[in-house]
Amino acid sequence: MANVLTMFRLLVIPVFIYFLAGSREGSVVAGVLFALASVTDWLDGQIARRTDSVSEFGKVADPLADRLLIGSALVILLVQHRLPTPALMAVLVRDAYVMAGFFVLNRRGITLPVILLGKLSTAVLLLALLLAILGVPAAVYVFWGGVALSLLSAAVYTKRGIRQFRRPRAGVLAGR
Numbered sequence: 562m563a564n565v566l567t568m569f570r571l572l573v574i575p576v577f578i579y580f581l582a583g584s585r586e587g588s589v590v591a592g593v594l595f596a597l598a599s600v601t602d603w604l605d606g607q608i609a610r611r612t613d614s615v616s617e618f619g620k621v622a623d624p625l626a627d628r629l630l631i632g633s634a635l636v637i638l639l640v641q642h643r644l645p646t647p648a649l650m651a652v653l654v655r656d657a658y659v660m661a662g663f664f665v666l667n668r669r670g671i672t673l674p675v676i677l678l679g680k681l682s683t684a685v686l687l688l689a690l691l692l693a694i695l696g697v698p699a700a701v702y703v704f705w706g707g708v709a710l711s712l713l714s715a716a717v718y719t720k721r722g723i724r725q726f727r728r729p730r731a732g733v734l735a736g737r
Contacts, residue, residue: 566605682710
């Protein structure tokens with residue numbers, strides 16, 4: 562069931578993009594789709610953990626769907642000048658950096674668990690983006706808070722990733 566919700570979220574993203582990029586009138590529909598996709602993100606994680614059905618697909622597709630949803634909203638809101646460019650760029654660069662880091666670590670067989678700070682920053686960013694999509698002025702302040710949390714979580718992931726990356730693999734002598 563969790564993977565079905567993740568697939569649903571992936572399929573909603575192009576429809577969301579269509580409405581958000583189309584016109585200001587489409588913002589309400591885009592907001593509803595964005596909120597729905599955001600709720601399914603939380604729900605699929607709850608289902609996977611409670612039913613002990615965490616899958617390899619879910620481990621990859623869930624964060625990918627999150628980043629695609631957030632990234633597409635960021636790019637469109639950037640083009641529409643609804644949020645400050647430096648903050649939007651910081652989140653886009655941070656997401657690309659973290660995804661690249663997870664890819665590099667994954668190729669070495671290293672996985673880092675999602676941290677609470679990462680979940681919190683995603684939740685704040687989702688709220689800020691929803692507010693921006695709906696045209697709520699306070700979105701800017703909430704978004705800057707999400708940016709700060711997002712950058713802080715990237716620093717924590719970096720520290721943990723470097724620590725894991727430097728650990729010698731089984732059968733490999735340290736220092737050689």
